[in-house]
Amino acid sequence: MQPQARKVTLSTGELTYFVAGEGRPLLYLHPAGGVRWTRVLEGLAGSFALHVPVVPGFDGTIAHGTVKSMRGLASLAGEFIEKVIAGPCDVIGCSFGGYAAAWLAAEYPKLVDHLVLECPAGFRPKGTGERPADAEALRKLLFLHPEKLPPESKPVEHEAANRKMLQHYGYTLGTDEELLARLPSIDKLTLILHGTADRMIPKESVQLLKSRMPRSYLVYVWDAAHSIEVDQPERMLSLVESFLQRSEGFMVNWGTLAVNPG
Amino acid sequence: MKFCFFHLMPYTHLGLESHDWPFPNRYFDPAKASALYRTYVESMIHAESCGFDWVGCNEHHFSPYGMMANCNLIGGALAYPTKRVKIAMIGNLVPLNNPIRIAEEYAMLDCMSGGRLVAGLMRGIPHEYLAYNIPPGESWERQREAVELILKCWTEPEPFGWEGKHYQYRQVSIWPKPLQKPHPPLLISASNADSAKFAAEMRATMGMVLLADLPSGKECIRIYKDAARASGWEPTAENILVGMHTCIAETDAEARRLLTDGLKYFDEVLMGGLQASQRIVLQKTRYFENEESRDRWKSRLDKRRTLTLDEAIERGTVLCGSPETVVRQIKRIHSELGHGVFNFTVKVGTLPDEVIRRGMELFRDRVLPHVRDL
Numbered sequence: 287m288q289p290q291a292r293k294v295t296l297s298t299g300e301l302t303y304f305v306a307g308e309g310r311p312l313l314y315l316h317p318a319g320g321v322r323w324t325r326v327l328e329g330l331a332g333s334f335a336l337h338v339p340v341v342p343g344f345d346g347t348i349a350h351g352t353v354k355s356m357r358g359l360a361s362l363a364g365e366f367i368e369k370v371i372a373g374p375c376d377v378i379g380c381s382f383g384g385y386a387a388a389w390l391a392a393e394y395p396k397l398v399d400h401l402v403l404e405c406p407a408g409f410r411p412k413g414t415g416e417r418p419a420d421a422e423a424l425r426k427l428l429f430l431h432p433e434k435l436p437p438e439s440k441p442v443e444h445e446a447a448n449r450k451m452l453q454h455y456g457y458t459l460g461t462d463e464e465l466l467a468r469l470p471s472i473d474k475l476t477l478i479l480h481g482t483a484d485r486m487i488p489k490e491s492v493q494l495l496k497s498r499m500p501r502s503y504l505v506y507v508w509d510a511a512h513s514i515e516v517d518q519p520e521r522m523l524s525l526v527e528s529f530l531q532r533s534e535g536f537m538v539n540w541g542t543l544a545v546n547p548g
Numbered sequence: 549m550k551f552c553f554f555h556l557m558p559y560t561h562l563g564l565e566s567h568d569w570p571f572p573n574r575y576f577d578p579a580k581a582s583a584l585y586r587t588y589v590e591s592m593i594h595a596e597s598c599g600f601d602w603v604g605c606n607e608h609h610f611s612p613y614g615m616m617a618n619c620n621l622i623g624g625a626l627a628y629p630t631k632r633v634k635i636a637m638i639g640n641l642v643p644l645n646n647p648i649r650i651a652e653e654y655a656m657l658d659c660m661s662g663g664r665l666v667a668g669l670m671r672g673i674p675h676e677y678l679a680y681n682i683p684p685g686e687s688w689e690r691q692r693e694a695v696e697l698i699l700k701c702w703t704e705p706e707p708f709g710w711e712g713k714h715y716q717y718r719q720v721s722i723w724p725k726p727l728q729k730p731h732p733p734l735l736i737s738a739s740n741a742d743s744a745k746f747a748a749e750m751r752a753t754m755g756m757v758l759l760a761d762l763p764s765g766k767e768c769i770r771i772y773k774d775a776a777r778a779s780g781w782e783p784t785a786e787n788i789l790v791g792m793h794t795c796i797a798e799t800d801a802e803a804r805r806l807l808t809d810g811l812k813y814f815d816e817v818l819m820g821g822l823q824a825s826q827r828i829v830l831q832k833t834r835y836f837e838n839e840e841s842r843d844r845w846k847s848r849l850d851k852r853r854t855l856t857l858d859e860a861i862e863r864g865t866v867l868c869g870s871p872e873t874v875v876r877q878i879k880r881i882h883s884e885l886g887h888g889v890f891n892f893t894v895k896v897g898t899l900p901d902e903v904i905r906r907g908m909e910l911f912r913d914r915v916l917p918h919v920r921d922l
Contacts (some may be wrong), residue, residue: 482696496706505709505718506700508693521711537718 307331315383481510566820639668791891813897
């Protein structure tokens with residue numbers, strides 16, 4: 287399913303976004319490398335109306351002068367939901383996007399239904415998560431199975447340019463104490479995902495999230511590094527779809543003889 | 549040097565007649581087995597007072613080779629009557645079982661024993677996969693995934709889910725957790741290059757429970773140490789367990805005569821029936837990831853079958869003789885391998901239990917004082 291690129295004018299400037307599929311609306315906030323149209327996104331577009339905004343300044347777009355923080359980015363995402371989706375929706379955020387998604391759920395709870403935090407940034411213990419400058423070393427941190435990268439993936443150098451935008455949003459490697467303090471107030475059903483071989487976001491980060499978010503589930507995806515979507519797309523897709531469609535019922539093994547598998 | 553009193557718990561009331569695996573259980577007499585279990589467990593408890601540092605046992609299915617379908621039950625029986633010895637499960641066959649259950653039962657054993665569990669996480673031998681209908685070609689993948697999952701069960705502070713290739717769980721939070729922190733010491737079989745590397749990656753003690761020969765043992769130890777260093781840690785001698793059949797008697801001649809009889813039952817009855825099923829698994833599946841490992845395993849079995857007892861002693865793969873002879877044998881093998889844990893398989897076939905008891909006392913009085921400080 288080919289995503290369509292569109293533009294919308296928000297209060298702070300023009301925003302590019304991609305949309306694909308039909309069904310219940312689903313917002314996806316991309317990681318620091320920018321938008322990567324993975325098999326997970328392809329699969330989600332088979333069941334949902336998937337909306338993928340490009341964070342201003344990423345993938346060749348223009349940064350919005352007044353949006354300069356993760357909280358500001360959450361505000362922008364909230365406005366996007368109100369204007370384009372026109373109502374609450376499920377939200378997935380990956381890494382940097384997961385950080386923004388957590389802020390979105392804290393600041394605009396009425397706009398968020400289910401929340402999926404895929405190896406979210408923003409909660410690293412001190413001294414962890416340093417990014418190597420070398421592109422190949424970074425690639426090894428991101429992917430356990432780089433051979434699974436979609437062939438049309440953007441070059442690592444383009445992703446590096448995107449990562450330079452992180453400073454614009456006041457993104458740091460440590461823990462966002464303000465957001466951490468607000469996690470207990472997020473009452474959205476939340477699925478936290480972490481790759482068992484993720485060396486970019488330590489397991490302590492997701493353990494901390496799990497301990498602070500009252501309605502959260504933490505699931506480790508085996509044989510995946512930071513980019514779970516690339517390393518284990520089938521498993522992640524199946525898990526996320528089950529969570530979004532069944533809510534708490536995703537815990538149940540429905541087997542094949544379930545009376546009401548939906 | 550640490551010493552492990554290892555028991556296979558064989559069923560010994562059969563004639564010298566071999567049957568294909570699975571061995572028909574019409575030959576099994578529960579009343580006789582009941583007496584055997586008691587004798588075997590009492591021997592293992594007695595090992596503590598004979599100076600052994602570990603007592604060990606393992607899991608096997610559908611044959612008289614070993615009567616421990618779940619060796620954790622034996623571990624439970626040892627936990628309270630013993631006070632000091634490590635309780636070494638060598639171990640649960642990880643790919644055959646539910647990893648969560650293994651994590652739970654091992655955690656129970658660790659708590660019950662006051663933190664004395666050595667947690668063996670074994671891949672098993674080929675024909676065991678037929679018993680539980682697990683694809684042998686998936687054995688390595690299952691082993692790797694399950695070991696990681698078990699470690700998560702022991703160390704994760706919050707309920708978690710696991711989305712793996714072979715195992716999926718949505719909510720895990722085991723009670724109890726192990727007493728030893730961060731978790732009980734691991735022991736993983738390392739009788740070929742692949743398993744030696746895996747044991748090192750998992751920071752586990754490497755186990756060669758029945759050593760094939762000294763050169764191949766040396767090679768596995770080298771591979772293990774290299775892989776450990778590549779994984780950022782340095783194994784000590786106590787991270788290397790080497791095991792073999794052991795018979796200690798008053799004289800060399802007596803020990804050889806007794807072990808010869810025991811080995812006859814071991815080779816012909818206990819091992820004999822396994823060969824056909826093992827051949828099928830080895831030939832028809834990818835139990836071993838490469839031909840080299842498969843050929844090596846097969847030649848190890850063939851070698852074992854064709855060696856005379858004298859040859860096995862000479863090659864350093866059996867301990868047999870008077871206490872003084874066994875001291876020399878232990879020193880020689882240790883000088884070659886540099887290991888820190890010696891695993892004695894003491895109940896070899898029909899070797900009488902009273903002979904084993906006497907051997908344990910000879911070990912305590914006349915062997916251990918000379919080899920403890922190796």
